[in-house]
Structure formats: C-alpha cells, structure tokens
Amino acid sequence: MTDVKHMKWWGWGLEGVGFHFEDKPDFVPFVQKAVALDVRTPPVPPLDFDQLTIAPPRLSPSFEATLVAIVGEENAHTDDMVRVVHTYGKSIRDLLRIRRNEIARVPDIVVYPADEWDVQQIVDAAVAEGAVIIPFGGGSNIAGSLEPLPDETRTIVSLDLGRLDRVLEIDEGSGLARIQAGAQGPDIEAQLGAKGWTLGHFPDSFTHSTLGGWVATRSSGMQSDKYGDIADIARGLRMVRPGTIVELRPLPSTSTGPSVREMIIGSEGRLGVITEVTVQVHRVPEVREVQAYFFPNWKAGLAAMHEISESDASPSITRVSDARESGFSLATRKASKGISGAAQSVLMSVLKRRGWVLEDMCLSFIGYEGSASHVSYEKKLVGAIVKKHGGLGVGKGPGALYDQKKFDTPYLRDFLLDRGAAADVSETAAPWSKLQEVYDTTVAAADKAYEALGVHGWIMCHLSHSYHSGACLYFTFAFVHGDDPIAQYEVVKYSIQQAFQDAGGTLSHHHGVGVEHSPWMEQDISEGGVALIQGLFDSADPQHLFNPGKVLGTLQVTADDVAEIVANAPKAPAPAPAP
Amino acid sequence: MTDVKHMKWWGWGLEGVGFHFEDKPDFVPFVQKAVALDVRTPPVPPLDFDQLTIAPPRLSPSFEATLVAIVGEENAHTDDMVRVVHTYGKSIRDLLRIRRNEIARVPDIVVYPADEWDVQQIVDAAVAEGAVIIPFGGGSNIAGSLEPLPDETRTIVSLDLGRLDRVLEIDEGSGLARIQAGAQGPDIEAQLGAKGWTLGHFPDSFTHSTLGGWVATRSSGMQSDKYGDIADIARGLRMVRPGTIVELRPLPSTSTGPSVREMIIGSEGRLGVITEVTVQVHRVPEVREVQAYFFPNWKAGLAAMHEISESDASPSITRVSDARESGFSLATRKASKGISGAAQSVLMSVLKRRGWVLEDMCLSFIGYEGSASHVSYEKKLVGAIVKKHGGLGVGKGPGALYDQKKFDTPYLRDFLLDRGAAADVSETAAPWSKLQEVYDTTVAAADKAYEALGVHGWIMCHLSHSYHSGACLYFTFAFVHGDDPIAQYEVVKYSIQQAFQDAGGTLSHHHGVGVEHSPWMEQDISEGGVALIQGLFDSADPQHLFNPGKVLGTLQVTADDVAEIVANAPKAPAPAPAP
CATH class of the missing domain: 3.30.465.10 (Uridine Diphospho-n-acetylenolpyruvylglucosamine Reductase; domain 3)
Incomplete structure (x- = not known):
C-alpha cells in the first residue's frame, strides 16, 4: 500500500482533527444570532463508508497490468476507499454529494507514480488505451476540478502525484x-x-x-x-x-x-x-510580523487598504474584514487567547466613547517582513495611513491568533454540516473603484437568494491580496439547509457568482475554474477569449483525455435552473429565535 | 493623406535628427581604438528612394474598393513610399536590406483605421478575401516581426494603428x-x-x-x-x-x-x-531621481545588483554596465555635460590611488521614486550595499545625462552604418547564478565570430531589469563590415543567440521573437512548448492570415549557414592602427 496520506473521504483534513466550540464562549450565541442555529444540538454524522454505492472499476485487465507494471502493485489501487477519495475535491457540493451517496462516477484506478518517467509511461499508456487521466494533488480543490464527468464511459485513471514530494x-x-x-x-x-x-x-x-x-x-x-x-x-x-x-x-x-x-x-x-x-x-526574513488594526467601518478599511497599496510601503499581508466577519473572528477566539474578554471590553468602551458604532467595526491584519529596521519603517508608513482613515492599531496579539488558526477554517465547515448548515467560500478580484459595488451587489444577491429559498443565511467578507489596480474580495457564506441542500447551494452560489460578474469582478481570484465556475467563463473573458482556450485544448488534446470538461465545456447550473429551484422553494423561515 | 507620422524609410527616428560626434571629444579615438574605424572619414549615405525596386501592389480592385470604403480614400495607401515604410522594422538586418535594395515583398496596401469598428471591418474583409494582415504600430521592431514573408503570394494588408492614439x-x-x-x-x-x-x-x-x-x-x-x-x-x-x-x-x-x-x-x-x-x-511621484555609482569591476557590479534585488529596497532602475560599455558611455558624453573632463580626471586619480584598475571600472545607474523621505530611505539602503561591494556614489550628474540621452542610441547606429559599421543589440534574461556565465559565453562567442569573419568587432553589455530570481543582460555589438554585411551579421547574431541558450539565458528578454529569434524557440521552451503555441496559432488562424511566419515557422538562419559563411570569410583583418 502506498504511504501517501489522504484527507477524510467525507470532509476536510485528518481523521481525529475537527472544530470544537466548547473553548470558544462566544461561538454558540453568535451562530444562533447569525443563522438561528443552535450548534449544541446533537450532530448528525456522515454515513458509514459501507453505505456508499460505488460502481466497480471499468478497466481492461491488460491496461491494469500495464499500469501495475509501471508503478508496481503497491502503487496501483482499485479498491473503493482509494477511488472514492480521488473522486471529489472539498467543495460544499462535494461534501454534500458524498454524504448523500451521490457518486455518479469514480475513477477506475488510482496510480501513484514514483517519478516523472513513471508519469510519462502512464500518460502514454493511457493515451494508447483511450483512457481519461485526472491528475490529483492534495484533493483540496473547491471548484470541481477533480471529479470525473458523470457520463464518462471511458476508463478513468486518477494520477496521484503524492510520491513526487521532494x-x-x-x-x-x-x-x-x-x-x-x-x-x-x-x-x-x-x-x-x-x-x-x-x-x-x-x-x-x-x-x-x-x-x-x-x-x-x-x-x-x-x-x-x-x-x-x-x-x-x-x-x-x-x-x-x-x-x-x-x-x-x-x-x-x-x-x-x-x-x-x-x-x-x-x-x-x-x-x-x-x-x-x-x-x-x-x-527566511529576520522579522515576520502580523499587526492587527480596527477600523470604524468597512468603507474606512477599504480606503486604507487602497492607500497602503498606493504608498511606498509594501506589506506582506493587507487584509480587512467586513463588520460581519470581524464579529465572527471575535466570536471564534478562545477564551484565553488573543484579546482577552476583559481587555476587549475595555477597548470597546474606549471605541464607543470615540463614537464608533461597534456593529460596524472592522478588523484588519497587516503583515510585515524584512529586517527589523525595515519592518519598523513600514509599520510607521502604514500606521499613518491607518490613523488617517480613523483606524487604530491593537498590536500583535490578534495577528498571532490569526496566524495560528488560519488553516483551521475548513474544519468548521464539517462541523456545521454535521448540524444542518452548508457553508463555502467564493472570492473574486476587481479594480479598486469597483470593490464597494462588488461587495454591495454580492451581499445583496446572497441575502436575496436566502430569502427566495426561505432559509436562514449568512455572508461575510474580507479584502485580501492588494495589487496596484485592485484587490481580492473573499466571501464566506453559510445557510441552514433544507432537504435539497445542493439545489439550495446552487441558487446561492449562482447568485454570488453572477453578482461578481455584474459588478465587474472576475469569477475567481485564486480557486480556479473547474466545473463550478466554468458557466461564467464567457462573461469573464468574452466568447472570443473562450474560443482561444478551446482551440488550445482541442489542438493539444484532440481526444479530450486530459481531465475533460474542466475550465470549459460543462455547464453546471444555469439561470433557468436557479429560477426553477427558487420557484419550488418553501416560504420564508420563521424569524430566528433569540439565543 | 493620413497625418500619421513615420520614421525615416532608411533609418531610425525623424528626418533631420541624427547622431553627431563633433561635440563629443572622446568619441573619435574611442571608436578608432574599439574597431579601427575613423569616423571622420566621409559618410556613404543611403541610396535615394528612387533607386529602390518596388513591385506593384497585388491587390484586386474590388478588395481595394472595400478597404477604401471602410477607411476613406485618404487612409488607404498603395504608393511606394508608404508601402516601403511598412515593410520592415528597424533591425540592422532591416536597415542593411533597405540600403541594399533588398526588398523581397512589400505590403500591397496600407490602411489607417479610425477606430475599432474600422479594424473589425478590415479584418473581416481581409479574411473574406484571403488576404494577409500585418498590424503595424511605430515600426520600431528589431526582431523581424513586421516584414511580409518573402514568398507570400496573397494580398498583404498593413494595418497601421497610428490613428488610434488616444x-x-x-x-x-x-x-x-x-x-x-x-x-x-x-x-x-x-x-x-x-x-x-x-x-x-x-x-x-x-x-x-x-x-x-x-x-x-x-x-x-x-x-x-x-x-x-x-x-x-x-x-x-x-x-x-x-x-x-x-x-x-x-x-x-x-x-x-x-x-x-x-x-x-x-x-x-x-x-x-x-x-x-x-x-x-x-x-507622478514626488521625486524621480537617477543616481550614478562606479564599481571597481563587473563582478562587483553584478553582485551589488543582486544584493539590491534581495534587499528591502525596491529601486525603479538597477543598471550596471560592463567595463567596455562604461568606457563607451564616458566617451559619448558631451564636453560640457555630466562629469566634466577635469572632475573626471580628479575622480580617476582618486580611484587609482584606491587601487582600482580604471580599464575594469563599471558605471551603474540606480533609479529612485516615491516620496522624498522614501527616496532618501532607499538611497541609504542601496548606498550601504554599493559600499560593501567596493562601489562609490558619484551623484546625480551622470544620471541626469543618462536620462537625457537614453533614447538617442538608435541614431548612432545609422551614423555608424553610413561609415561602414553594422551595429545592433541582443538581450537576454537568466537566473542570477547564470549571469556571469551568460556574459562570458556571449562575449567569447561574439569575439570568436569576429575573428572567424576577419572583422574588427566590439561587444559591450549592461545588466538591467532586476527580478527576484535573475536579471536581463543587454548586449550591444558592432563590427566594421565587408561586402556582405548581412551574412556577417548572421554569423555574429547567431553566435550571440546560441551563447544565450548554451549558458541558460532566454532568446530575448523584451524584443519579441519575430523571425529573427524564432530559430531558438525550441531550445528555449522545448519542442512540446512550441507545439502548444503552434496548436494555438493553427486553431485560431487556420488560414495563416494573421502575420504568418512570426514567432514560429520561419527559420532565418541555421548552424550550417553560419558554418558556410565563416568558411568563405576573408582572413583576419590587419591590427587596428593607433588612434
């Protein structure tokens, strides 16, 4: 058996690691207030692996023998668990499907080449066989870039690069x-x-x-x-x-x-x-430091990030959360970490006296790297800009906290899913002058979708990745789903993606296209642009053996689908009970 | 007649503007020493335009009428002068050919669209006609990206964008x-x-x-x-x-x-x-400033540029010339500008006493932009690095001079050509660790080519455009040519380009591919990379109507050609007479 490690077949990360709320005193009331969900109710865990319906491999013995000859018996797998692990990435759609035993097509064989020469032999053998090849890395993709097309009749090889790790x-x-x-x-x-x-x-x-x-x-x-x-x-x-x-x-x-x-x-x-x-x-730089700042509101935070990007400073991170995400961040802090409850109360009192509306307050992180003196120089430049926009530095504490938990968020999604809420992220990039409109349009579109579906929903956002001419807006959304969560997800996701386009943003800043975002390719790069990529793909791969249907070619959901789902949605939910 | 202005048909820039040596006291002895050429000998000017042999346009009356209908009579030209101006760019090969009446194929008609809609109509009409379209901007290209293929039998439209200038x-x-x-x-x-x-x-x-x-x-x-x-x-x-x-x-x-x-x-x-x-x-930044520095030798200059690129400073220009180019720069200064002769003498005495070998000395320019305080901060960071590598700041004077004459160099080429010397440039980019090898290999290759051809030749270089992982090396070469200057040029150019490849550089950092560099595409991006581009071109333009033969597809010169030219070259020239 290969020693390449994989994530849980049903969720994010390693078995045994998960999100816990018990040490985060503000989390329960926050979620209660946000989406009317009591996370203390007992979770409904995913089904057992045995309950999945998995079709047997479609694989000629001769092709299997060829692949085994290339990578060795221990690096060619046709067992169900390995094949299922290689079927999806980790989008909410992927998690929902696997939890609902919706597995249209799994790879027929998973191979783990040892080196580039193995890869060349696998590719050449697959092309000779007329088999589909889907390269697989960590399996973390959330745009549907990994899944086999549901109606694929050819043999599918998942080519896992896990042994090429040096x-x-x-x-x-x-x-x-x-x-x-x-x-x-x-x-x-x-x-x-x-x-x-x-x-x-x-x-x-x-x-x-x-x-x-x-x-x-x-x-x-x-x-x-x-x-x-x-x-x-x-x-x-x-x-x-x-x-x-x-x-x-x-x-x-x-x-x-x-x-x-x-x-x-x-x-x-x-x-x-x-x-x-x-x-x-x-x-590795002498100093790596993340400083936290508060801004009185989102508009001030955005303006400050823009001015920093135009300044002589060049920080490693420029990030500001909207008021909702700032509230979320504060609600997920551990009792003993970051700004302590007491210190936070004092700070809030000070800000209130300054006239801040605490519900509008936005948390920002700015990263600095370089020599100690350079970090000090840049902090001064940034500090002046923050001050000009009414912001306030609150030191390294929350930044350290951010640094420490930055990779944990995906675990929260599984936690919510166990409790009946679906969550995912969508991000975009747009010129600075359009960011506010992208933000407003997207939040409105998500809220409208939640209302149309009759669900309690939530959307929050941060700006990250500043460039000279624009930035990335990163949205996280969640809703308490009904009996058909995938259809509901499609409405929400469609609404958000279309809002990006309508307001001048791109379909994704850094999550790829896959099948999840491909419906927006024409709007994003024009019909003529799509034709150029299609020509490239067709000329490079006339048989469409290489991960077919990704980037271009598979319409996952259309405006008509969305209209139909909404038309059949239940009426609006009861107002959220008080926490 | 359109009011779009064009450069001289036989050389660089505007009629009436040219290079003059009379106000540059060190220039005559410098060239004498470098390539044994006395630039005071009377020039041989280019031939008269009337002496050119220009084939009549191959153009159907109906297609001409269509184009005239789109852009108007005054913006569609079939006269010889306009067609010749649109035939070549401004490489030394282009200038040599036009001065020798070597014009295999000129565009049949030149059109000046007023706007994008005109362009769309021209493109569609040309495609319907099966005519070739060559877009034309300023005509400054030196990689052969503009010339019609010599054996093109279809109608060729030069599509000049000059009116789209807003x-x-x-x-x-x-x-x-x-x-x-x-x-x-x-x-x-x-x-x-x-x-x-x-x-x-x-x-x-x-x-x-x-x-x-x-x-x-x-x-x-x-x-x-x-x-x-x-x-x-x-x-x-x-x-x-x-x-x-x-x-x-x-x-x-x-x-x-x-x-x-x-x-x-x-x-x-x-x-x-x-x-x-x-x-x-x-x-526009508060301060834009170019500072000059001297380094004791090329190796020190290179190392300093590398360290600046790794530092917390981010200057707008990082440039250092090798010893030959530094000597050339000092020799082309006007008597009254930059470092005056007297000041220069004093400086040189100081450096000599420090143990510098003046023949090895390298001139560097570093550009700073931003607020006054930021410029001052960055100058301090750079100053410390320069000092560490044995360099010396010499102030803004030479930098101002550089700024002032930076766009004049191409005029010098015409001046030399009038006097029997061919000059051009080739630049590359490579990782920092390979720059010294690229430099050594290229200089040796050029010198070997000059020797094989039996000509007095020269090559000089500067580093410019620093990146995190490497930089651009920009070479200027010149030689006193014989009766077949194009064949000689091909040997020199081939030698330089192949040296780039052999030492890990790319075929061009910023001059494009055209037909001049296309023979190196496979070495540069591999056969498989070329196939991807070819597939893109073929799928996007199955009739090969859009500037055919550029980037890929036209082998200008081969190793065999070079060997044959060298085999037929005269013996080595007499040693250069003393100036």
Whole structure:
C-alpha cells in the first residue's frame, strides 16, 4: 500500500482533527444570532463508508497490468476507499454529494507514480488505451476540478502525484528551488526551511494542497502581496504530455511569444501532467510580523487598504474584514487567547466613547517582513495611513491568533454540516473603484437568494491580496439547509457568482475554474477569449483525455435552473429565535 | 493623406535628427581604438528612394474598393513610399536590406483605421478575401516581426494603428487607463501627464513605439523594476479577431484558466489585432531621481545588483554596465555635460590611488521614486550595499545625462552604418547564478565570430531589469563590415543567440521573437512548448492570415549557414592602427 496520506473521504483534513466550540464562549450565541442555529444540538454524522454505492472499476485487465507494471502493485489501487477519495475535491457540493451517496462516477484506478518517467509511461499508456487521466494533488480543490464527468464511459485513471514530494535542488545564488509537483505545503516549507529558505505561499488549503495543484489552479497565498501569486512564483516547470515533456527552464522574464508558462498555469490538467516546478524562494526574513488594526467601518478599511497599496510601503499581508466577519473572528477566539474578554471590553468602551458604532467595526491584519529596521519603517508608513482613515492599531496579539488558526477554517465547515448548515467560500478580484459595488451587489444577491429559498443565511467578507489596480474580495457564506441542500447551494452560489460578474469582478481570484465556475467563463473573458482556450485544448488534446470538461465545456447550473429551484422553494423561515 | 507620422524609410527616428560626434571629444579615438574605424572619414549615405525596386501592389480592385470604403480614400495607401515604410522594422538586418535594395515583398496596401469598428471591418474583409494582415504600430521592431514573408503570394494588408492614439479614460480610483493601441510613448505620457499620471513604461524605442506594439512583443521599459514589464502593466485588453472582439476586462488578478491575456501578450499579430489596452498608471511621484555609482569591476557590479534585488529596497532602475560599455558611455558624453573632463580626471586619480584598475571600472545607474523621505530611505539602503561591494556614489550628474540621452542610441547606429559599421543589440534574461556565465559565453562567442569573419568587432553589455530570481543582460555589438554585411551579421547574431541558450539565458528578454529569434524557440521552451503555441496559432488562424511566419515557422538562419559563411570569410583583418 502506498504511504501517501489522504484527507477524510467525507470532509476536510485528518481523521481525529475537527472544530470544537466548547473553548470558544462566544461561538454558540453568535451562530444562533447569525443563522438561528443552535450548534449544541446533537450532530448528525456522515454515513458509514459501507453505505456508499460505488460502481466497480471499468478497466481492461491488460491496461491494469500495464499500469501495475509501471508503478508496481503497491502503487496501483482499485479498491473503493482509494477511488472514492480521488473522486471529489472539498467543495460544499462535494461534501454534500458524498454524504448523500451521490457518486455518479469514480475513477477506475488510482496510480501513484514514483517519478516523472513513471508519469510519462502512464500518460502514454493511457493515451494508447483511450483512457481519461485526472491528475490529483492534495484533493483540496473547491471548484470541481477533480471529479470525473458523470457520463464518462471511458476508463478513468486518477494520477496521484503524492510520491513526487521532494525539493530537488535549491539554486541559492538565484533564489530558485526545483520542487516536485506532488509536494504539499508543509513538506515544502520543512524542506526549504531546513536550509534557511521559504516559499512564502500560504493558501488556506496549505496543509493539504500541493505545488502542482497550486500551479494548475492559479493559486494565491496569504502573503502573496509580498511573494506574488503562484503565477509570479512559478518561474520554470515541466509537464508530461503524450510522448513528450514540455520543459520551461526557470527564467526571471522572457519575450518568447504567447506565454506557454501562463498557458500551463491554470490549465487544471487539461494540457498534461505537471511534474516539477521551479519556484522563487526567499531567505527566511529576520522579522515576520502580523499587526492587527480596527477600523470604524468597512468603507474606512477599504480606503486604507487602497492607500497602503498606493504608498511606498509594501506589506506582506493587507487584509480587512467586513463588520460581519470581524464579529465572527471575535466570536471564534478562545477564551484565553488573543484579546482577552476583559481587555476587549475595555477597548470597546474606549471605541464607543470615540463614537464608533461597534456593529460596524472592522478588523484588519497587516503583515510585515524584512529586517527589523525595515519592518519598523513600514509599520510607521502604514500606521499613518491607518490613523488617517480613523483606524487604530491593537498590536500583535490578534495577528498571532490569526496566524495560528488560519488553516483551521475548513474544519468548521464539517462541523456545521454535521448540524444542518452548508457553508463555502467564493472570492473574486476587481479594480479598486469597483470593490464597494462588488461587495454591495454580492451581499445583496446572497441575502436575496436566502430569502427566495426561505432559509436562514449568512455572508461575510474580507479584502485580501492588494495589487496596484485592485484587490481580492473573499466571501464566506453559510445557510441552514433544507432537504435539497445542493439545489439550495446552487441558487446561492449562482447568485454570488453572477453578482461578481455584474459588478465587474472576475469569477475567481485564486480557486480556479473547474466545473463550478466554468458557466461564467464567457462573461469573464468574452466568447472570443473562450474560443482561444478551446482551440488550445482541442489542438493539444484532440481526444479530450486530459481531465475533460474542466475550465470549459460543462455547464453546471444555469439561470433557468436557479429560477426553477427558487420557484419550488418553501416560504420564508420563521424569524430566528433569540439565543 | 493620413497625418500619421513615420520614421525615416532608411533609418531610425525623424528626418533631420541624427547622431553627431563633433561635440563629443572622446568619441573619435574611442571608436578608432574599439574597431579601427575613423569616423571622420566621409559618410556613404543611403541610396535615394528612387533607386529602390518596388513591385506593384497585388491587390484586386474590388478588395481595394472595400478597404477604401471602410477607411476613406485618404487612409488607404498603395504608393511606394508608404508601402516601403511598412515593410520592415528597424533591425540592422532591416536597415542593411533597405540600403541594399533588398526588398523581397512589400505590403500591397496600407490602411489607417479610425477606430475599432474600422479594424473589425478590415479584418473581416481581409479574411473574406484571403488576404494577409500585418498590424503595424511605430515600426520600431528589431526582431523581424513586421516584414511580409518573402514568398507570400496573397494580398498583404498593413494595418497601421497610428490613428488610434488616444487615452480614452482614466479610472483614477484604480490607477487604470484605457488607451488605444496605436498611441506612441510620448503621446501617452503627455495625455496622462496632463492629469498627473504616468505609465512609467520607457523602452529604448519609447519615442517611436506604440502601446499595442509593446504588448504584442512583450516589451520592458527602463523603469520596469518599479512599474513592471508590459505583461504586468497590461491588465485588460481588446483584440479584434474574425467576426468577434476578444474583450478582457481590467483585473488585478484572476484565476480564469490558461491566461488569454498572456496568450495575446507576445502574440505579434498572430491571433488578431490589439486595439485597446487597459494599463496600470501611477501618480507622478514626488521625486524621480537617477543616481550614478562606479564599481571597481563587473563582478562587483553584478553582485551589488543582486544584493539590491534581495534587499528591502525596491529601486525603479538597477543598471550596471560592463567595463567596455562604461568606457563607451564616458566617451559619448558631451564636453560640457555630466562629469566634466577635469572632475573626471580628479575622480580617476582618486580611484587609482584606491587601487582600482580604471580599464575594469563599471558605471551603474540606480533609479529612485516615491516620496522624498522614501527616496532618501532607499538611497541609504542601496548606498550601504554599493559600499560593501567596493562601489562609490558619484551623484546625480551622470544620471541626469543618462536620462537625457537614453533614447538617442538608435541614431548612432545609422551614423555608424553610413561609415561602414553594422551595429545592433541582443538581450537576454537568466537566473542570477547564470549571469556571469551568460556574459562570458556571449562575449567569447561574439569575439570568436569576429575573428572567424576577419572583422574588427566590439561587444559591450549592461545588466538591467532586476527580478527576484535573475536579471536581463543587454548586449550591444558592432563590427566594421565587408561586402556582405548581412551574412556577417548572421554569423555574429547567431553566435550571440546560441551563447544565450548554451549558458541558460532566454532568446530575448523584451524584443519579441519575430523571425529573427524564432530559430531558438525550441531550445528555449522545448519542442512540446512550441507545439502548444503552434496548436494555438493553427486553431485560431487556420488560414495563416494573421502575420504568418512570426514567432514560429520561419527559420532565418541555421548552424550550417553560419558554418558556410565563416568558411568563405576573408582572413583576419590587419591590427587596428593607433588612434
């Protein structure tokens, strides 16, 4: 049996790790107030694995034998558990389907190649067989980039890169590291850190996602303001295609026509299998610090983030939550951590006396990296801007807390799902001048969807990833679902995504397209733009063997579907009971 | 007659402007010593326009009538001068060919559309006619991206964007400006500057190149360390394709699959006609300053630039010349400008006493922008690094001189050509750890080529455009040519380009591919990478009507050609006489 570890088949992260509210005194009343849900009611856990209906593999003995010959018996799996683990990513749609035994099609075999040569042989064998290849990294995707098409009649090979997990080489003279595509976040930082380097790429999925996955879906990390999005970080790469390897040597910049590098980044397996990426790495800085600030309201927070992006300062993180998310953050603090309850009360009194409306207050985190003197210099620049916009620094405490729990949020989703609430995230990016409109339009669209569905729902947002000309708005939404949670989710998700488009945002800032966002591709990059990508895919993969249907080609949900679901929705729910 | 201005048909820039040595006392002995050429000998000017052999237009009357109906009589030209001006860019190969009456194929008609709708109609009419379309901006390209294929039998339309020269809109809240593709550098800065904004994109060709051209060839500017390469700057764009417009809305970042934006950037007209680009613009900073420094040698200069790129400083320009280019820069200063002769003598004495070998000395320019206090802060950071590497600040004087003459160098090439010397530039980018090898390999390759050809030649270099993981090395080469200067040029150019590849550099950092660099595409991005681009081109343009043969598909020169030219070269020249 391969020793590649996988997440729970029914949820996020490792078995035995989960979200707990018992040590977070404000959490119960917060959720009660937000969506009228009492999280103390006994959870309904997921079904047993045995209850799943899983079709047997569709696999010719000769093809199976070929694959086994390439990777060895212990690295080729056709058992149900491994196949199910490789069927979905971790979107709420994925979790809902698997919990409801909705598994239209699972991969027929999962193979774990040892190296690039194995990958080449697998790809060539699959092409000869006319089999579909779906590359698999950490399985954390939330855009449906991993799932087999439900009506796929050909054999499906899930190609798991998990054994390609090494940092192969650090070019210390250039700040470049050659890393295998299957390496996960913590692996990478551990191997680099042992030599004094860091990649600096910290997506929310960091603990369970891979370098290859980041590249394939155009990922961003929390410190991307400093380190860049993965498209900036990935300077060279290798991708296995039928009979050949596309090799892009690491270059700081080049003038070589349409960028093949930028065709492969975001290609989600449709052009081939990424096996290796040469990435920018940095010396671990002398100081890495996250400072927290409060702003009197969202508008002030947004304006401050914009001014910071225009200033001479260049922080590693610029993040501000709206009032709802700020409330959520404060409600999930542990009794003993961050700003203590008492200190918080004092602070709130002070702010009230200053005329702040506490319900409007917004929490912000700004990250600083570099030499101690540089961090001090930048903090001064940022401090002046925060002050100008009526904000207030509250020190490192909440920042440390943020740093510590930043990768835990996905566990909360499973917790809520056990208790009848569906939650997920949608993020976008837009020019600065459009952010307020994107925000207003999206919140209104979600609220309208909840109302139309007759459910108690919630949406909150933060700005992160500042650029010269705009920023990312990251929305988290949740609702207490009814008997058909997937249909309800589709209405909410559709409403949010369409709001992005209507207000000038893009379909996703860093979660990829998959099948979840592909319905918005034409609105996003125009019909002519879609045709260019389609031409690229068709010419590169005329048989559509490489992760077919992703990015383009599969309409998951339409406006008509949404209208029909809404028409059949129950009437509005009773008002939330007092906590 | 259209009022779009063009450069000289036989050389760079405007009629009446040229390079003069009379006010530069050190220039004559410098060239004498460098390539044994006495520039005081009477020049041989280019031939008269009447002496050119120009084939009549191949154009059906009905197609001509269609085009005239679209743009109007005064904006459709079939006269020889306009057609010749649109035949070539401004590479040394282009200048040599036109001066030798080597004009295999000229466009059959030149049209000047007024707006995007005109462009759409021209494109659709050309596609219906089966005619070739070559978009034309400022005509400054040096990679052969503009020339018709010599054996093209179809009608060729040169589509000049010169009338689309306006800044359409500034989104002041986002730092974004929507600008027409035909706008030239000075137009853009003037229109933006009137409202307090700057684009900050200053390629050497700035005075005669267009935004559309910059995007089509992946251009970089002198201040790109701060403002980014054009691929960073161009956030949205519009491109006319048959029957449709690809519209990419301006976004700071997006996760929408393979990047269509990055397919169009660098596409050199092969996918369609870029009509409009939305670019990042910046408030004109409080301070813009270029400081000069001397380093004792190239190695120290390189190391300092690398350390600056790794530091907390982020200057707008990081540039250091090798010893040869430093000598050239000092030799082209005017008697009264920059470091005066007397001051320079004093400085040199000081450096000699410090143990510097003056022949090894390297001149560096570092640019600073931002608030006065920020500039002062960054100068301190850089100053410490310069000092650590044995360098010495020499103030703003030479920097101001650099700023003032930075766009004049191309005029020098025409001056030399009138006197029997061929000069051009080749630049590359590579990781920091490979720069010294790229430098050594390239200089050796050029010197070997000169020797093999039996000519007096020269090559000099500067580092510019620093990135986290590498930098650009920009080489200028010149040689006193014989009777077949194009064949000699091919040997020198081939040697330099192959040296780039052999040492880990790319074929061009910011001059595009065209036909001049396309022979190195496979070495640069691998056979599999080339196949992906070819598939994109073929699917987007199955008839190969859009600037065919550029980027891929035309082998200009091969190793065998080079060997044959060298085999037939005369013996080595006599040693250079003393100046």
